[in-house]
Amino acid sequence: MKKAVLLLLVFMSLAFSVNAYAANGILQNIRSTDSSAAGSLKTQVQTTQMDNLRQRAQTEINRRLGFLNSLLTKIADIKKLSSSDKTDLQAQIQDQITSLTNLQTKINADTDLTTLRADVKSIVNGYFIFAFFRVKVSLLYAADRMSNVSNNLTLLHEKLQTRINDLTSQGQNETTLNSDLSDMASKIDAANTQLQNVETQLATLTAQGFPGNKQNLYNARTELKTAFSDLMSAYQDAVRIKASLEANNSTPAAHISPSQVSTSSGK
Numbered sequence: 001m002k003k004a005v006l007l008l009l010v011f012m013s014l015a016f017s018v019n020a021y022a023a024n025g026i027l028q029n030i031r032s033t034d035s036s037a038a039g040s041l042k043t044q045v046q047t048t049q050m051d052n053l054r055q056r057a058q059t060e061i062n063r064r065l066g067f068l069n070s071l072l073t074k075i076a077d078i079k080k081l082s083s084s085d086k087t088d089l090q091a092q093i094q095d096q097i098t099s100l101t102n103l104q105t106k107i108n109a110d111t112d113l114t115t116l117r118a119d120v121k122s123i124v125n126g127y128f129i130f131a132f133f134r135v136k137v138s139l140l141y142a143a144d145r146m147s148n149v150s151n152n153l154t155l156l157h158e159k160l161q162t163r164i165n166d167l168t169s170q171g172q173n174e175t176t177l178n179s180d181l182s183d184m185a186s187k188i189d190a191a192n193t194q195l196q197n198v199e200t201q202l203a204t205l206t207a208q209g210f211p212g213n214k215q216n217l218y219n220a221r222t223e224l225k226t227a228f229s230d231l232m233s234a235y236q237d238a239v240r241i242k243a244s245l246e247a248n249n250s251t252p253a254a255h256i257s258p259s260q261v262s263t264s265s266g267k
Contacts, residue, residue, distance in 0.1 A: 057107045057120045064129045078144045132210040143198045184237035187230040194227035
């Protein structure tokens with residue numbers, strides 16, 4: 001009887017050992033399957049993240065490339081900018097286009113999520129397309145337009161001077177008109193000085209110096225606003241002179257159009 005019980009206990013012990021071994025194997029298989037599934041899911045999530053980053057990068061780079069190309073056209077229309085300064089500025093923008101194109105190629109080839117994120121981030125942090133180039137070219141373009149206005153007002157000044165001289169030669173006292181005419185000339189000269197300062201100040205600024213040279217952009221914008229104010233004052237002088245000439249003489253004075261004064265201050 002004791003022998004039978006002993007054999008039964010041995011059998012049960014063996015059975016338990018076998019079941020425990022089998023259970024342990026099943027558990028290991030489950031853990032292995034879970035680990036594999038988790039790894040597969042992580043890879044899938046990372047792939048999706050990288051695809052989304054590449055798509056976003058493509059959109060942002062294309063937007064910047066389109067804007068840079070439009071700036072090249074705008075620069076070509078700036079007549080007062082010297083050929084050397086124009087060529088230099090166009091070369092700077094072309095360098096940005098080349099660098100962004102190369103960056104897009106690198107982003108498409110990135111296989112590491114961390115590296116990809118850094119490259120995508122550099123589109124904003126490493127290229128000052130809108131913060132620098134847009135502002136610089138806009139200020140130069142506005143200065144060029146105001147220079148054209150200044151030229152028109154100078155021609156108008158000459159015509160008004162001739163009219164006033166004619167009246168003076170006829171014995172009329174035109175002290176007030178001459179005073180307004182002098183103020184008109186002074187305002188035009190002041191505006192020309194401001195516009196020249198803007199062009200000189202902007203000519204040496206590069207994207208490599210940004211944001212350290214941001215204050216120079218602000219200074220140029222301030223001078224541009226001052227030039228605009230001076231041109232408006234010159235225009236108002238001309239309007240007063242024209243009105244006085246027409247009141248004193250039946251012959252119409254030189255025609256003055258509001259379009260002779262730009263309404264843009266480079267904002």
